[in-house]
Amino acid sequence: MNEELATLLEPVLRDVKATCAVRVRVREEWDAAVGGLVMLYGPDGSGAGLVPRFGASDAEQVADFADQAQDWAVEALCAELKPAVWPECPEHPDAHPLAAGVVRGVAVWSCPMSRRVVARVGELGGPVSGVVTS
Template identity: 55%
Template sequence: MADVDALVDVNEPEFAAALATVLRDLQAQSAVQPELRIDPAYGPVLYAPDGSGQGLTHPRGATTGDRLANLADQVQEWAVEALWTAGVAAVWPHCPEHPNSHPLRATVVDEAAVWACPKSGAVVARIGELERTPR
């Protein structure tokens, strides 16, 4: 599992808290889990079991909800690639309204970062509050 405490050491406590929130959802509903490393040149990088990595950015000047949804989108991109590489359904998080057809979308509703169905717009959960599912 990713060690988000390492981000606090690089003076990014807000980013660390946001990443911990998103990773809680990944841990609850994904078969693949990242290893977080801090690269001196690139900053935080999520590594997949196959060794591939994806850097993470934290946009400045946006609202808290927008920053969290943006980070969730980046982690989702990492997860879909890692799932595909692992040979399992490359959908995360699963949409409960449309199983195995598309992932939920990270967005902002009423200033809160949420996971929503991209077809119906229905909000499934706040980011960080997805229910644990069997893998």
Template identity: 40%
Template sequence: MDEVLRQAMEPVLRDLRGAGVAPPRVEDDDWTDDADCASAMLWSPDGSGRGVYVSRPVPECERVAAVADQVQEWVIEELWGQAPTNWPPCPRHPDHHPLRAVPREGAAVWECPADETLISPIGAL
């Protein structure tokens, strides 16, 4: 996998493992066909896949937040019908919504989307 994408994905996969969610199989795939992007495919055990990408020119915190957002979409689809789909759940409103991945002050963080309270750096859940 492209090193820029691997570095952006590692903290997100760490949060998945910490939550007991089986991470996807990640396969290098230049599906964007864009030299400014690094891309890969996320594969589920059932054989379904979803693309993930990052833009090389943006700051690292933005790359991590972008990957977290894309992996979060994969997790929600993966858990549909099996478990709560609000990963990662907002500790302030656990029955209402998942956290939102955003870059903030040079760091990629999970925040409450309702009141923008910072909950955790991405990778430290």
């Protein structure tokens, strides 16, 4: 994986490792239509690609990757018959996930209802474990 892409993905993958109940495998692949992309695979072998958005700032790119990883996580959680909310909003448990976005040039997770910032992307709580890179 190229260094720039790895740097932008690192905080997103840290959040997945720390807080998602599904173990993820990460692999860089090539797609003729979009070029290089990173694939996230769940235990059942299903996967989703994280596609870079060229021309975006670093913070926008991190937020985009977080949003795409969230889509993967929800599908992977459903496949594992687990509650399909990731990352869970601490203000409204069991109601909705946090939303990824950019606030003052920083990629953050925030409550979509109150708009309160909960954490920077890469700083969600919990022990870090669960990613297998291949």
